[in-house]
Amino acid sequence: AQSVTQLDSHVSVSEGTPVLLRCNYSSSYSPSLFWYVQHPNKGLQLLLKYTSAATLVKGINGFEAEFKKSETSFHLTKPSAHMSDAAEYFCVVLGLNNAGNMLTFGGGTRLMVKP
């Protein structure tokens, strides 16, 4: 079984300051991990994915995430927040179930960016 825990339900930063959204996972298998972003009334958009090729993964819009197996973490970072980054962010693990594959979502982190 796999699970995902997003440690903060809300994060507030000022524009131009760094962003850190925390995610811990548990999985019986070597996981594939994703971060998705959801803007209000919009669909889920893939930010980046980890598939065991490299532990530091770069995504769109300046976001990146580092896979740390020893800490079972996959935290999302960005050096400088922009107002347009305000949205809901989901950490997602792809694992195996009886049917072959399933995405399991964390509870989400709402990022607020202050001017």
Place this chain on the structure above:
Amino acid sequence: GAGVSQSPRYKVAKRGQDVALRCDPISGHVSLFWYQQALGQGPEFLTYFQNEAQLDKSGLPSDRFFAERPEGSVSTLKIQRTQQEDSAVYLCASSPRDRVNYGYTFGSGTRLTVV
């Protein structure tokens, strides 16, 4: 098509009414998923198809929920005798066979409100 298309975008149903939600996946994508996202929550798995075969329906909350994908492309999620607790956004996602490297593409969802 260019993306995953879901219709209708919004649906208001009276309690007890039957509804049908449609998902048009990306052409050629073999895998199709349905997720339910309650307000303020992360999406939760409902069911999974590989081509026309429904390989996992363990997430369907009751026997009032039924999904089909008869020709391995368009899928319909049907909810019979809707209840207020069915109010949520219903998300559809599709992926090619190499789901790990290509990821999953989500539609914008159908927001169902049961009154």
